[in-house]
Amino acid sequence: xxxxxxxxxxxxxxxxxxxxxxxxxxxARIARGAGLAEGTMFRYFSSKDDLLNELYIELKxxxxxxxxxxxxKDSGLRERARHIxxxxxxxxxxxxxxxxxxxxxxxxxxxxxxxxxxxGTERKMVGQTMEELGKCxxxxxxxxxxxxxxxxxxxxxxxxxxSKKPRQKVMLVELAFDAFxxxxx
Amino acid sequence: xxxxxxxxxxxxxxxxxxxxxxxxxxxARIARGAGLAEGTMFRYFSSKDDLLNELYIELKxxxxxxxxxxxxKDSGLRERARHIxxxxxxxxxxxxxxxxxxxxxxxxxxxxxxxxxxxGTERKMVGQTMEELGKCxxxxxxxxxxxxxxxxxxxxxxxxxxSKKPRQKVMLVELAFDAFxxxxx
Amino acid sequence: xxxxxxxxxxxxxxxxxxxxxxxxxxxARIARGAGLAEGTMFRYFSSKDDLLNELYIELKxxxxxxxxxxxxKDSGLRERARHIxxxxxxxxxxxxxxxxxxxxxxxxxxxxxxxxxxxGTERKMVGQTMEELGKCxxxxxxxxxxxxxxxxxxxxxxxxxxSKKPRQKVMLVELAFDAFxxxxx
Amino acid sequence: xxxxxxxxxxxxxxxxxxxxxxxxxxxARIARGAGLAEGTMFRYFSSKDDLLNELYIELKxxxxxxxxxxxxKDSGLRERARHIxxxxxxxxxxxxxxxxxxxxxxxxxxxxxxxxxxxGTERKMVGQTMEELGKCxxxxxxxxxxxxxxxxxxxxxxxxxxSKKPRQKVMLVELAFDAFxxxxx
DNA sequence: GATGAATGAGGTTTCATTCAT
DNA sequence: TATGAATGAAACCTCATTCAT
Numbered sequence: 001x002x003x004x005x006x007x008x009x010x011x012x013x014x015x016x017x018x019x020x021x022x023x024x025x026x027x028a029r030i031a032r033g034a035g036l037a038e039g040t041m042f043r044y045f046s047s048k049d050d051l052l053n054e055l056y057i058e059l060k061x062x063x064x065x066x067x068x069x070x071x072x073k074d075s076g077l078r079e080r081a082r083h084i085x086x087x088x089x090x091x092x093x094x095x096x097x098x099x100x101x102x103x104x105x106x107x108x109x110x111x112x113x114x115x116x117x118x119x120g121t122e123r124k125m126v127g128q129t130m131e132e133l134g135k136c137x138x139x140x141x142x143x144x145x146x147x148x149x150x151x152x153x154x155x156x157x158x159x160x161x162x163s164k165k166p167r168q169k170v171m172l173v174e175l176a177f178d179a180f181x182x183x184x185x
Numbered sequence: 186x187x188x189x190x191x192x193x194x195x196x197x198x199x200x201x202x203x204x205x206x207x208x209x210x211x212x213a214r215i216a217r218g219a220g221l222a223e224g225t226m227f228r229y230f231s232s233k234d235d236l237l238n239e240l241y242i243e244l245k246x247x248x249x250x251x252x253x254x255x256x257x258k259d260s261g262l263r264e265r266a267r268h269i270x271x272x273x274x275x276x277x278x279x280x281x282x283x284x285x286x287x288x289x290x291x292x293x294x295x296x297x298x299x300x301x302x303x304x305g306t307e308r309k310m311v312g313q314t315m316e317e318l319g320k321c322x323x324x325x326x327x328x329x330x331x332x333x334x335x336x337x338x339x340x341x342x343x344x345x346x347x348s349k350k351p352r353q354k355v356m357l358v359e360l361a362f363d364a365f366x367x368x369x370x
Numbered sequence: 371x372x373x374x375x376x377x378x379x380x381x382x383x384x385x386x387x388x389x390x391x392x393x394x395x396x397x398a399r400i401a402r403g404a405g406l407a408e409g410t411m412f413r414y415f416s417s418k419d420d421l422l423n424e425l426y427i428e429l430k431x432x433x434x435x436x437x438x439x440x441x442x443k444d445s446g447l448r449e450r451a452r453h454i455x456x457x458x459x460x461x462x463x464x465x466x467x468x469x470x471x472x473x474x475x476x477x478x479x480x481x482x483x484x485x486x487x488x489x490g491t492e493r494k495m496v497g498q499t500m501e502e503l504g505k506c507x508x509x510x511x512x513x514x515x516x517x518x519x520x521x522x523x524x525x526x527x528x529x530x531x532x533s534k535k536p537r538q539k540v541m542l543v544e545l546a547f548d549a550f551x552x553x554x555x
Numbered sequence: 556x557x558x559x560x561x562x563x564x565x566x567x568x569x570x571x572x573x574x575x576x577x578x579x580x581x582x583a584r585i586a587r588g589a590g591l592a593e594g595t596m597f598r599y600f601s602s603k604d605d606l607l608n609e610l611y612i613e614l615k616x617x618x619x620x621x622x623x624x625x626x627x628k629d630s631g632l633r634e635r636a637r638h639i640x641x642x643x644x645x646x647x648x649x650x651x652x653x654x655x656x657x658x659x660x661x662x663x664x665x666x667x668x669x670x671x672x673x674x675g676t677e678r679k680m681v682g683q684t685m686e687e688l689g690k691c692x693x694x695x696x697x698x699x700x701x702x703x704x705x706x707x708x709x710x711x712x713x714x715x716x717x718s719k720k721p722r723q724k725v726m727l728v729e730l731a732f733d734a735f736x737x738x739x740x
Numbered sequence: 741g742a743t744g745a746a747t748g749a750g751g752t753t754t755c756a757t758t759c760a761t
Numbered sequence: 762t763a764t765g766a767a768t769g770a771a772a773c774c775t776c777a778t779t780c781a782t
Contacts, residue, residue, distance in 0.1 A: 002762090022293065024209065026755055028765095037764045039758080048756065107289060108207055138364035142346075143353060149345050150364070153338035160334050161327075168328060179323035179335065179368045187745070211772060222747045227774065372741085392663065394579065396776055407743045409779080418777065477659060478577055508734035512716075513723060519715050520734070523708035530704050531697075538698060549693035549705065553734045557766070581751060592768045597753065 009034040019097035056105040137184040194219040204282035241290040322369040379404040389467035426475040507554040564589040574652035692739040
């Protein structure tokens with residue numbers, strides 16, 4: 001009962017279908033994509049909304065896990081910021097579907113406040129670094145949290161560019177960090 | 186005789202509904218929101234897709250018009266960049282619904298290539314400035330177009346923050362530009 | 371007011387559109403096809419049904435007029451039958467759209483009993499000939515009216531064939547009459 | 556599990572509704588007529604067009620089956636022709652709705668080329684006989700295929716007459732064949 | 741008389757969800 | 762537990778008809 005493999009299969013299928021079709025992707029297609037019958041999905045997720053919320057959590061958690069692994073928590077600020085920058089961009093560039101779905105969900109209003117809360121909780125290490133960043137350079141006089149938004153935004157720019165020039169990915173990630181860092185210095 | 190006022194009413198209603206519900210907003214609701222019968226909308230826009238494309242053009246054109254007005258085309262690079270930055274952010278902060286819809290449309294796949302084309306054409310002045318920007322500071326070694334993406338991204342960060350701290354809007358716009366400018370210098 | 375030219379233009383447009391799209395052809399398209407505004411049609415015909423009934427009468431009358439002109443009313447039976455055969459087939463082959471629409475209307479249930487009545491009235495000369503035919507050859511023992519149906523049916527076969535082999539039209543009409551006549555002899 | 560009974564129920568309901576209302580008969584009415592919910596029909600037929608095509612095949616196949624059963628393939632030409640004549644007319648007279656729908660579909664443009672193809676394939680035995688017929692009597696000099704059209708046409712005449720004089724059906728079928736046969740002799 | 745904007749009922753189709761097997 | 766047939770609300774869109782100009 002409630003085999004975890006099937007659960008994962010559903011989530012994977014959801015990513016695939018939604019990346020292709022948008023959030024309107026039908027539950028039937030998702031189930032079929034997971035090799036299951038139409039109704040079976042509802043034994044794992046109580047509704048489509050539930051599925052989407054769980055999916056969002058899964059995606060965010062996954063991305064976050066990548067950042068936490070090997071996190072150089074005892075290094076200097078630049079090193080830590082660089083780690084966050086690189087780890088996140090790698091994830092996003094390796095898994096473009098996952099990222100696209102993540103963005104779609106972020107903008108939609110199916111993601112409940114509770115879900116957003118739950119994700120916020122998982123910050124700790126990153127949060128600490130971002131806070132320090134907020135006290136440096138140009139961010140000093142800006143509201144708390146702006147540094148974090150700025151980094152996310154600049155990463156967005158990198159992803160957009162990377163999808164246009166896939167060959168220069170690696171270099172892009174590095175040079176763009178330097179650009180970002182100018183704001184911190 | 187097709188009244189331009191009704192056309193505008195539909196577009197306005199579309200913005201309102203879509204900002205609230207997402208692109209799934211039903212044509213019936215949009216029509217009702219514009220004070221019209223369900224079928225009337227289809228005399229102004231041949232299909233929902235057509236409506237969305239026209240809406241996208243309208244929104245982008247509107248935003249762009251704001252930038253072009255009073256554009257200091259004979260000033261230095263910083264002044265021009267600053268104008269683009271400020272004008273666009275003002276538009277976005279004044280019309281958050283418009284902006285949200287604009288983003289949703291940008292990400293969706295209802296916006297046709299033809300529409301994207303049509304919008305691309307209207308750049309000239311901005312394009313020139315962004316190109317110059319691309320040859321400065323940290324952007325020098327990054328692919329052409331990255332400066333533009335970076336500015337858009339940083340503006341995104343400002344908007345996000347501004348929606349959280351509406352009172353500090355004006356200051357935010359200014360200080361964040363200084364941050365951005367550090368990457369150019 | 372009620373210019374007969376416009377009336378005719380509407381009927382002609384109706385034939386064109388219906389031949390192409392079927393009886394579902396919209397009144398708007400028909401009006402447009404006649405070079406008139408959407409609503410104007412309703413000043414000439416009280417409803418779509420009315421239009422279709424009038425159209426049916428017009429088509430049938432036209433076809434019948436062709437038969438009556440030059441009708442050799444003093445010739446022998448064969449000659450008169452041959453005239454009916456040829457005149458009708460010429461009309462049908464010259465105006466395939468008209469014929470198609472005529473058939474569609476015949477099968478539909480928009481043509482009222484009153485309309486069918488009105489058409490029946492216009493027979494006289496043809497009726498006389500067909501009656502005589504019904505008393506000859508193989509038709510002798512069949513119910514009255516069968517000869518007429520049989521001729522119509524055989525003409526149908528000619529039309530079908532003629533649309534497949536347009537070059538042999540003329541020959542087809544002649545030889546097929548000979549075949550038909552064998553049943554009468 | 557998709558029950559064949561329900562599929563048949565839908566097809567039967569379609570015949571009933573279409574015979575009454577024409578091809579414009581709504582899917583909702585058809586579904587209701589089959590005792591099913593509106594949406595259920597679309598689990599059996601992917602679209603209205605699909606339904607109509609399948610229906611056409613079903614009707615034609617059914618009619619054809621009647622001809623093939625007991626086909627006296629070793630008898631003389633007259634006997635075989637007579638069998639085709641009688642078997643088809645019996646089917647048509649027993650199932651007037653089916654026949655009406657069959658004609659409507661034949662004339663419409665919802666029947667795809669593929670469907671017409673599929674039906675053409677099922678001829679063999681009949682085809683052979685009709686070909687022989689085409690080399691006899693008055694048909695000798697007419698294009699190939701005319702005999703077949705002529706028979707169909709004459710059957711049409713019988714059906715029309717039979718619907719007016721239902722009591723004389725049986726006699727009609729027989730005598731009309733004699734009339735038809737005069738063309739062959 | 742002519743126009744064409746407006747209407748809203750009605751058509752086809754999709755889909756989340758339920759439930760008997 | 763897994764299935765997938767059934768459901769019907771709701772979406773998009775069309776069109777005959779009306780009526781103010």
